[in-house]
Amino acid sequence: MVQSKHTRTSLHRKTPLSPGGPTATRADRARSEPMAVEPLGGGRYDVVTHDDHVYTVTLPESRCTCPDSKYRGENCKHIRRVAIDVTERRVPAPGQEETPCADCGAATFTPEDDDTLAYCPRCTLRPGTYVRDRERGDVLVVRDTTSERADETAIPGADHTVASYPTNGEYAANDVVVDVLYPLGSDVDPADLDARRLRSYAFPRGRLERLD
Known part of the structure; x- marks a missing residue:
């Protein structure tokens, strides 16, 4: 779509x-x-x-x-x-x-x-913004809002783009891609982790609900 x-x-x-x-x-x-x-x-x-x-x-x-x-x-x-x-x-x-x-x-x-x-600037998801996945209900934190389209962004290790991934079928193929992370638990000190080991996930912007 x-x-x-x-x-x-x-x-x-x-x-x-x-x-x-x-x-x-x-x-x-x-x-x-x-x-x-x-x-x-x-x-x-x-x-x-x-x-x-x-x-x-x-x-x-x-x-x-x-x-x-x-x-x-x-x-x-x-x-x-x-x-x-x-x-x-x-x-x-x-x-x-x-x-x-x-x-x-x-x-x-x-x-x-x-x-x-x-x-618009207000609705662009900035790094560090908390969002909710409309499909699963998970709370995520934005790593980056990219300039890439969902139908042109391949998912590493999967034979899909972000747009063609089965759970993204209801969202616009020409939506922008947002990279997100699952937030660390309260008992984890971020200073003890190598940020490069944290895996990010790509979602179409429309799948993410901003949490104010």
Whole structure:
């Protein structure tokens, strides 16, 4: 099962980024005028102005379809607004697209044309996080969240990938792989163990429930 990470992105609301109304400079107008920036992919963005005009910005080439850019060659307020929104992570940068976190649905930015499931920073499992295996109920500790896909990661000593392993059949094949360890018992001193001898296990992220 390969789960799609994509959803249709609704048009962003037209908002100013700073108070005070329009001012003389293009940089100030880029922040003070209500605009909405809608990513189109390929480094292109539609900018909807306060009076509902729509101009298309090609950010890598610093081009816009507005007269200020098209005929005067200026770095117009629409180009500046897109650059601001990209820098402040309100819209994806060129080469990225906005996709929902596979766990909570929050917007996150990922490479274009990559269908690997994405997770927002809050839902990305960090080393040391305690999780529960949804299948067996075991409590585990995260060693690492990898960038590898479950359908492309072989299980050592088994003729399976993480995705094709029998107990993982209900989870997305394009999920990311998380390496986990069984936590040490309270009577074991970690300082007495060689960490290299601890065996890690690979799970699709969706199989693991975060324990807060």
